[in-house]
Amino acid sequence: MSWLDKIVPSMGRIQRKDRRTSVPDGLWRKCPKCEGVLYLPELEKHQSVCPKCDHHLRLTARKRLDWFLDQDNREEIAEDLQPVDRLKFRDSKKYKDRLGAAQKNTAENDALIAMRGTLDDIPLVAVAFEFSFMGGSMGAVVGEKFVQAATRSLEEGIPLVCFAASGGARMQEALFSLMQMAKTSAALEKLKQAGIPYISVLTDPVYGGVSASLAMLGDLNVAEPNALIGFAGPRVIEQTVREKLPEGFQRSEFLLEHGTVDMIVHRQEMRSRLGGVLRKLTHQPAFGQLENDEPDLVDEAQREAEPEAEDINREA
Amino acid sequence: MSGYISLVPFERSRDSRGLQAAPIANKLKPMNPNYLDFEQPIAELQAKIEELRLVGNDSKININEEVAKLQEKSKKLTESIFKDLTAWQVSQLSRHPQRPYTLDYLEHVFTDFDELHGDRHFADDAALVGGVARLDDKPVMVIGHQKGRDVKEKVRRNFGMPRPEGYRKACRLMEMAERFKMPVLTFIDTPGAYPGIDAEERGQSEAIAYNLAVMSRLKTPIISTVVGEGGSGGALAIGVCDELQMLQYSTYSVISPEGCASILWKSAERASEAAHAMGITAERLQELGFVDTLIKEPLGGAHRHPAATSERIKTSLVESLDRLQSMDTDALLERRYARLMSYGAPV
Numbered sequence: 240m241s242w243l244d245k246i247v248p249s250m251g252r253i254q255r256k257d258r259r260t261s262v263p264d265g266l267w268r269k270c271p272k273c274e275g276v277l278y279l280p281e282l283e284k285h286q287s288v289c290p291k292c293d294h295h296l297r298l299t300a301r302k303r304l305d306w307f308l309d310q311d312n313r314e315e316i317a318e319d320l321q322p323v324d325r326l327k328f329r330d331s332k333k334y335k336d337r338l339g340a341a342q343k344n345t346a347e348n349d350a351l352i353a354m355r356g357t358l359d360d361i362p363l364v365a366v367a368f369e370f371s372f373m374g375g376s377m378g379a380v381v382g383e384k385f386v387q388a389a390t391r392s393l394e395e396g397i398p399l400v401c402f403a404a405s406g407g408a409r410m411q412e413a414l415f416s417l418m419q420m421a422k423t424s425a426a427l428e429k430l431k432q433a434g435i436p437y438i439s440v441l442t443d444p445v446y447g448g449v450s451a452s453l454a455m456l457g458d459l460n461v462a463e464p465n466a467l468i469g470f471a472g473p474r475v476i477e478q479t480v481r482e483k484l485p486e487g488f489q490r491s492e493f494l495l496e497h498g499t500v501d502m503i504v505h506r507q508e509m510r511s512r513l514g515g516v517l518r519k520l521t522h523q524p525a526f527g528q529l530e531n532d533e534p535d536l537v538d539e540a541q542r543e544a545e546p547e548a549e550d551i552n553r554e555a
Numbered sequence: 556m557s558g559y560i561s562l563v564p565f566e567r568s569r570d571s572r573g574l575q576a577a578p579i580a581n582k583l584k585p586m587n588p589n590y591l592d593f594e595q596p597i598a599e600l601q602a603k604i605e606e607l608r609l610v611g612n613d614s615k616i617n618i619n620e621e622v623a624k625l626q627e628k629s630k631k632l633t634e635s636i637f638k639d640l641t642a643w644q645v646s647q648l649s650r651h652p653q654r655p656y657t658l659d660y661l662e663h664v665f666t667d668f669d670e671l672h673g674d675r676h677f678a679d680d681a682a683l684v685g686g687v688a689r690l691d692d693k694p695v696m697v698i699g700h701q702k703g704r705d706v707k708e709k710v711r712r713n714f715g716m717p718r719p720e721g722y723r724k725a726c727r728l729m730e731m732a733e734r735f736k737m738p739v740l741t742f743i744d745t746p747g748a749y750p751g752i753d754a755e756e757r758g759q760s761e762a763i764a765y766n767l768a769v770m771s772r773l774k775t776p777i778i779s780t781v782v783g784e785g786g787s788g789g790a791l792a793i794g795v796c797d798e799l800q801m802l803q804y805s806t807y808s809v810i811s812p813e814g815c816a817s818i819l820w821k822s823a824e825r826a827s828e829a830a831h832a833m834g835i836t837a838e839r840l841q842e843l844g845f846v847d848t849l850i851k852e853p854l855g856g857a858h859r860h861p862a863a864t865s866e867r868i869k870t871s872l873v874e875s876l877d878r879l880q881s882m883d884t885d886a887l888l889e890r891r892y893a894r895l896m897s898y899g900a901p902v
Contacts, residue, residue, distance in 0.1 A: 320901060325843070328832050330819035379899025386896065408787075408809045410819060413833040414845055417809040418898035420788060421795045424764060425771030425895045432772070448809070451748075451763040451788045470759040470788075471750030479750050489755060497756050 270294055286506050295463045295506050297443060299345070300352040300367035303402050307365055307510060308356035316353040316364070317387045320380045326413055334411040337373065345372045349380035350405070353388035358400075359514045359526050364392040367402040368449070375405035377449050378412040382419030385453060389426040389437075398436040398517050403454040407447020420452035427456045436520045438513055441468050441491070441500065459516060460500045462491035463509075468499075591647050593636060597855075600629045633855050640804075643827035645836045646812055648804040649783045650746075653858040655865070656715075657684060657699030657742040660782065663865030664872065665690055665697060673724060677757065680721030682713040682749070683793070685728045687737070691873055696732035698725050698793055699742030702783075715784075716749035719762035722792050726766050729773055738776040738876055741793040746811060748789030763792040770795035771895060776879035776887060778872060780850075781805040781837070782857070797891050798875045800848040801837035802864070804856050807845070808835040845898075848875065 268277050273292035282289070286306055287296040298306075304313075328334040342348060350372040355364050366388045368375040385401070392399040408416040430437050439457030443466035451470055454460075462468060469489040477484060487493050494500045504512045514526055587598035604625045607618055640648070648654070661668050665688035672679040685698035700717065703709035717725075725741075732739045748759055770777060770793075779796040785807030801807065810818075812830035817823040840846050850867050853860035879887065 323902070325899075326832070326834055330829070330832065331821075382899055383901060410810055410815050410833070412899070413809050413835070414807060414840060414843070415899040417787060417791055418845070418895070420764075420791055421767050421771065422895045422898050424767035425795075425892055428768040428771050429892075431768070448788055450760040451792075452767055453764070455758070455761040455764040456768055469755050470748065470763070471755070475750045476752060476755070480752060482752075484752065488752070497758070499758050499761060 268296075271296070288506050293464070293505075295443065295465065297370055297404065299371065300347070300350075300369040300402070303367040303442075304352060304354050304356075304365055307367075307400070307402070308354060308358060309360070311357070313354050313356040316355060316391055317384045318348070318352075320348060320384055322349050322378060322380045324411075325379075325415060326411070328411040328413070330411075337411070341372045345369055347372055349378065349384070350375045351377075351381040351384045353384050355391060355395075355397075358510060358517070361398070361514060361517055361521070361523065362395070363398045363400060363517070364388050364395075365400045365402070368404045370404040370444075373409060374407075375403075375449070376407060376409035376416070377405060377419050377423075378409035378416045379419065381409075382416075382422045385419075385423045386426040389423075389430060392435060392437075393426075393430055393433055396433070396435060398438065398521065399430060400438045400440065400513065401453060401457075402440045402442055403445045403449055404442045405445055405447075405449035405454075407449055417448065420448050423453040424456060427453060431456075431458075436517060438516070440504075440509070440513075441494075442466055444468065446470070446472055455499070458520070459502070461513070462494060462500045462503050463506055464491055464503050466491045468494055589653060591644070591651065593640075593644050593647075597629060597633050597636065600625065600632060604629065630854070637854065637856075641827065642806075642830040642834070642836050642839070643812065645804050646784075646806050646826075646830050648856050649806045651856065651858050652704075654744075654783055655857055655861045656704075656744060657697075657701050657782070659861060660699075660742060660865055660868060661688060661697060663862060664869045665695070666692075668697070671724075671728060674720040674727060676720065676723060678718075678720045680713075680717050680724060681711050682715055682745075683717040683721035683725055685725060690740070690869070690876070693876075694735075694737050695876075696728055696737045696739045697742070698728055698739065699782075700745040700790075700793075702744065713749055715745045716747060717745065717789060717792075718749050718751070718754045719757040719759050722748075722762040722766050725793050726762075726769055729766075729769065729777075733773050733775050736775060738778065738880070739773065740872060741777065741779045741796070743779055743781040743785050743790045743794055743807075744783030744805075745786045745789045746784055747786035748792065763788050766792045767795055771891065772888060774884050774888065776876065776882075777891075778875050778879070780868060780872070781807050782868075784811075786811060795891075795895070797879050797887060797894070798847040799845060800850055800868075800871055800875065801840065801846050802850050802857060802868075803837055803852040805837055806830075806835040807837075807840055808833050 266279050268279055268282060270277055270289040270292060272294035273289060275291040277289060287298050322338050324334045347369050350369045351366055352369060353366040366385060389399055427437055436458050438459045438461060439454050441454055441460065441462040445454050445468045467489050473484055473489060491503045495503055518525060590598035604622055607622055668686055668688035670684060670686040682701060684701045688695055688697050700715045701712050702715035703712040729739050748763060777796040778798050779794045780800040782802050783805055787809055812826040813823045815829035815833060816825040834843065837846060837849050841849050848871050850871050853863045857864040
């Protein structure tokens with residue numbers, strides 16, 4: 240091959256690549272599934288669900304909570320927690336530098352956001368993983384913040400909802416991150432013992448240490464459509480078993496079929512479906528049937544009616 | 556002076572067990588498969604001693620003095636090699652094909668073991684064994700990962716990688732231990748939970764997560780001992796405990812050094828760097844505050860002296876159990892919860 244041939248095709252490749260990625264910033268985004276070009280304000284209106292193919296695009300943690308919680312009475316929990324490089328970990332880059340870059344890119348301190356707020360007037364605590372912060376990986380800050388959120392919901396006796404999106408434990412924190420699995424699971428067990436509902440919403444993707452701890456421990460495990468959810472990643476499994484993975488493997492629908500999740504809920508119905516379930520679990524009237532329907536009077540009327548019913552039974 | 560390396564493991568090198576042992580570093584020189592590459596100088600010296608012994612038997616020349624000298628030299632050599640092991644070398648030792656496994660310890664540390672099988676839902680998982688036994692006559696529940704020795708058994712034990720039914724069996728046994736007021740003693744030695752299609756279908760993640768939650772509130776003392784590889788969530792799923800013990804040449808990590816290297820360095824060959832960076836050895840983890848008791852191994856590692864290692868594990872278990880059983884249950888659970896909350900808590 241002459242030197243010219245060597246250079247020319249590679250130049251061509253570079254140019255073609257450049258052209259492909261040259262969608263102007265800010266206004267347009269490409270759907271990763273159907274490749275349709277989407278107008279951002281339109282996409283926002285659809286809560287980042289592709290209007291053409293219904294693909295649920297990944298969401299930032301803040302946007303997720305913003306859409307999920309009522310506008311008023313929000314309070315962020317443990318927002319000041321900062322990651323610490325306990326091991327002075329260094330691979331091709333220093334962990335410290337990776338953290339700095341992730342913080343700059345996402346404007347978040349770490350990969351979990353926690354808030355106390357309301358959902359159609361039900362008070363609750365909601366947390367969401369920021370996938371663009373180092374793959375939503377769970378290190379000490381994520382674990383600690385999750386526990387503080389769970390503790391808050393335990394103290395107030397209000398439900399906890401978690402939106403998981405994570406590649407797993409954060410390798411750069413080594414055993415500290417592994418232990419977050421035990422730490423978060425222990426906090427959730429306290430909620431369970433106290434009879435406080437915990438709903439785990441699995442969004443694309445949930446794997447590894449997050450999947451094998453807090454994400455699978457919900458009273459309800461709920462998935463968004465077509466999300467990838469599993470313990471080991473598809474590539475690792477393929478290398479281990481040396482066979483092709485079945486169609487739809489580790490997708491939400493696969494998990495529903497195998498009994499891992501309770502339901503698959505479309506993002507636009509998330510608020511109403513979870514609200515409906517939580518109202519039942521916490522013995523509150525259905526949404527719209529407001530408290531000023533005088534539930535106290537109804538209760539009292541029932542209580543008065545009951546003894547009579549018993550008397551009748553006894554006579555019979 | 557008794558020979559510091561018993562001849563048993565050396566002679567075992569002649570049978571076919573564990574032949575896939577060490578990576579072949581130098582194809583020209585025949586390697587003793589029962590020694591890792593960094594142990595080869597010891598293997599060579601041992602081979603010489605063995606040769607000399609055979610000559611001695613034949614020719615009636617008194618060579619005892621010479622053998623004793625060489626033994627002494629071999630001991631010095633082992634000491635110098637084992638004085639400064641890298642994290643990667645420890646990792647190799649933790650996976651040594653002749654390292655004692657859970658059932659070996661069950662034989663030496665405990666008495667009267669009855670193995671219990673099955674998760675009551677799907678199957679019995681041979682990669683994770685458990686049952687009731689006695690430790691110094693006291694009834695205990697023992698649960699541990701189990702690897703195989705020969706090829707057939709390795710496959711049957713799935714290389715010590717449990718499927719969900721393994722973890723669910725462990726959970727069943729732990730809850731049984733709680734009902735019958737028996738302490739739970741777990742032995743950790745796994746590359747990780749099995750990453751397979753069937754395991755995913757039956758909810759590997761859920762099985763692990765459920766164990767973590769149950770163990771955090773189990774009303775009986777739990778002591779975990781890492782005896783080989785502590786591979787990530789698959790290890791932790793029987794590793795939430797009141798006291799963590801580690802054998803000197805065992806490891807505990809969030810991902811295998813190879814896995815970490817292939818993700819962060821984009822090459823599995825950088826595993827030794829990854830092993831160092833993650834701080835996976837018992838000694839480093841004790842410095843970091845994860846390990847309560849570091850159990851020193853006899854010179855040359857647990858696999859050269861299984862009986863002596865078992866004795867040390869037993870002593871340590873008995874002491875640890877005495878400490879934990881003197882506490883009342885509420886205090887024990889509070890302490891366990893505080894321990895879990897302390898991991899990575901803000902300073």
